[in-house]
Amino acid sequence: MKNIVTILVFVLAFTFTAQAQKKGGKPSAEKMLKKITKDLSLSEDQQSKIKPLLEGQMADRKAAMEKRKATQESGEKPSKEERKQLNADRKEKAAAFNTEMASILDKDQFAKFEAMAKEKKGDVKNRVKKQKN
Known part of the structure; x- marks a missing residue:
């Protein structure tokens, strides 16, 4: 009986931990804007100009992800030329x-924005390296 209770406690603890990790999820345009x-330190005017850019970017990413999933499910692999075109x-x-962001932000804000993007890009590369190992 003790063994069953112990196992149930571990299963419940694992389930709650896994659910807590899933809550973060993908960032929305609202979260990114915040x-x-x-x-x-964006002004209201800057926020109103950036929000549609972020929403458009999120929609493009979602469409690209769905297209990739459909391609994977069909079993087809894109040719070298198609991969080059997608990358381009x-x-x-x-x-x-970035051009749009540069026109909306002032010089200091844009420099900070680029630094944030570079840091995020480095984080992604590190995660990919960890996954490969």
Whole structure:
């Protein structure tokens, strides 16, 4: 009986821990806007201009993710040329986003924004390295 109770306690503890980790989830445009507003001290006008950019970026990412999933489920792999094109499109969208952000933010805010992006990019690379090991 003690063994069963002990096992149930462990299962419940594991379940609650796993659910707590899932709560963070993917950031929404609202969450990203709040973080950027806090970190860069954005004005109301800047926030109203940045919000549609973030929403558009999130929609593009979601569409790309769904397209990738559909391709994976079909068992097809994109050709080398298709991968190059996808990568070029992604870089083009990122450059356009940064250009828009530069026009909205002042010089100090944009420098801080770029530093935040570079730090986030480094974090992603570190996570990928850990996953491969």
